[in-house]
Amino acid sequence: MAASSLAAGDATGWFERLYAQSRAGNAEVPWDVPEPSAHLRALDLPAGEGRRALVVGCGPGRDAEHLAALGYRTTAFDISATAIDLARERHPGTPVDYVVADLLDPPAAWRHAFDLVLESNNVQALPREIRAAAIGAVGAFVAPGGTLIVLAAATTRLDSDGSGPPWPLTRTEIDAFATDGLRLLSVSQVAAPATTLPTRWQALFTR
Ligand SMILES: C[S@@+](CC[C@H](N)C(=O)[O-])C[C@H]1O[C@@H](n2cnc3c(N)ncnc32)[C@H](O)[C@@H]1O
Known part of the structure; x- marks a missing residue:
């Protein structure tokens, strides 16, 4: 689905088709699991206390619900209308x-x-041609004094053939989030054992 969408010059149309096919029982969305991201939970974020959070490419809402449960006033968005329908259906009464x-x-x-x-995991699903624009758009959401969390697969020799999605991020791409007044607070590579993309970035930025 991704390959035909990309071949037609449509970098993102396949997401909606995949969610719709999955809803009809004809496909599986590989990242659609009920638990919030283990890499997000590992950050052990402080209570939100009403601070505003934005979840990019939220899919059916696993990480958005986690942030809302921590007390963040959470907005979450996705390009796929079916993903957003699923998020609302799966979390009735949600504050998100x-x-x-x-x-x-x-x-x-x-x-x-x-x-x-x-x-988390969205920019890596976008082809290189639109990645710089996507990275810049993410950073622009951060308020003065706010925090940006970037969680993504990291490039390894194993994925050097360029096939994807996903296309794991390079260190240069991680550093590119630090534009327009954002600065890197920390970056580390963490292991994701027993997965096909075993090394991941965990990066924090502030404005
Ligand atoms: C690989 S999935 C990751 C979903 C979620 N972040 C997670 O980790 O479970 C990428 C998500 O980004 C969404 N997406 C892709 N391009 C987008 C865009 N231009 N704007 C908003 N969402 C987008 C897709 O629909 C999909 O839900």
Whole structure:
């Protein structure tokens, strides 16, 4: 599905088709698991105490619900309308504001508006041609004094053939989040044992 979408010059159309096919019982969405990301939980974030969080590419909402449970006033968006429908259906009564939106053309009101921004596993699913724009768009959501969390697969020799998605991020791509007033606080490579992409980035930025 991804390959035919990309061959037609449509970098993101396959996400909606995949979620719709999955909802109809004809496909599986590999990242659609009920538990919040183990790499997000490992950060052991402090209580949100009403601070505003934004979850990029939220899918059916596993990480957005985690941040809301920690007390963040959470907005979560995805380009796929079916993913957003699934998020609302699976979490009835949720305090999360689930929104259909495009990272590459986001609402103007989101600029510098969030105390915590989570980018987990989305940029790596976008082809290199639009990656710089996607990275810049993520950083623009962070409010002064806010934090950006980037969680992503890291490149290894194993994926050097360039096949994907996903296309794991290079260190240069991680550093590229530090633009437009954002600065890198910390970056580390963590192990993800027993997975096909065994090395991951965990990076924190602030404005
Ligand atoms: C690999 S999935 C990761 C989902 C989620 N972050 C997770 O870790 O479970 C990538 C997600 O990004 C969404 N997405 C892709 N391009 C997007 C865009 N331009 N704007 C918003 N969401 C996008 C997809 O629909 C999909 O839900």
